[in-house]
Amino acid sequence: MQPINASQQASALYRAHGPAAEAKVAEKIRACEASGETDQARDWKLIRHALRELKH
Template structure:
């Protein structure tokens, strides 16, 4: 997943879940890792990092 796509997913997830969006992305990442889908887990990690940037510093 490229950075633009990750940012789009992050914005959508943040709009839908607010401050819980990062936790949601982390949960999806762990589920993918558990299923052995490391490529998709990496994508969710990129989304999680993009959400962290959207939230800004000192937000948890």
């Protein structure tokens, strides 16, 4: 996933879920890691990072 795409995804998630967006992303990361989907987990981690950047 490209950094700009992660930023766009983070913005969309925040608009849709507000402060709960980070918890939803954390759930996605855990689910991907549990099922061995390492590439997807990496993408969700990029989104989490972009989401945290939005807050600052």
